[in-house]
Amino acid sequence: MFRALASTIVIAVLTMLALSWSGSSTAQESTYEGNVAPEFELPDQTGELHSLEDYRDQWVVLYFYPKDDTPGCTTEACEFRDNIFAFKKLNAQIIGVSLDDVDSHKEFAEEYNLPFPLLADTDGTAADAYGVKTRMMGWTVAKRQTFIINPQGLVAKHYKKVKPDTHSAEVLADLKALGASDSES
Numbered sequence: 001m002f003r004a005l006a007s008t009i010v011i012a013v014l015t016m017l018a019l020s021w022s023g024s025s026t027a028q029e030s031t032y033e034g035n036v037a038p039e040f041e042l043p044d045q046t047g048e049l050h051s052l053e054d055y056r057d058q059w060v061v062l063y064f065y066p067k068d069d070t071p072g073c074t075t076e077a078c079e080f081r082d083n084i085f086a087f088k089k090l091n092a093q094i095i096g097v098s099l100d101d102v103d104s105h106k107e108f109a110e111e112y113n114l115p116f117p118l119l120a121d122t123d124g125t126a127a128d129a130y131g132v133k134t135r136m137m138g139w140t141v142a143k144r145q146t147f148i149i150n151p152q153g154l155v156a157k158h159y160k161k162v163k164p165d166t167h168s169a170e171v172l173a174d175l176k177a178l179g180a181s182d183s184e185s
Contacts, residue, residue, distance in 0.1 A: 038129035045105035079168035
């Protein structure tokens, strides 16, 4: 009897997991490479609203990260900062997004001289649309994932695993491979 009960519990748990994974597939499917990138409208660290449509006709590096002023997030942001001129030469706009608020983004951007928008997705709608919202140590945060969006608004590349200290260089190389060209050429 114990084995039958244990088997029933295992099957129930596996069924619940399968249902929860399939329930989030819509957002994941919309962020597949080649699909139209989900639109958003969010405030940056100065309170100015940004939407994906604002960046039509240029490449967008939309990177989601868990939390301002934490070690990995700071490393990743500073790596993008340090390569900003290389991204600009490729007509690529860097945009960071987390669930932190405008004030947190403002402090973070000022402390590290970040020359690109950090968008405040406080209700998690963009993170949901891109399939990156998760729970970590009791907090709801965005997973560290990046999307390269081409000038036509399509997801050209999705990075599900990101190493903060090498990611900026990886994205630059992939932008070139995807056809982003030096704007001075």
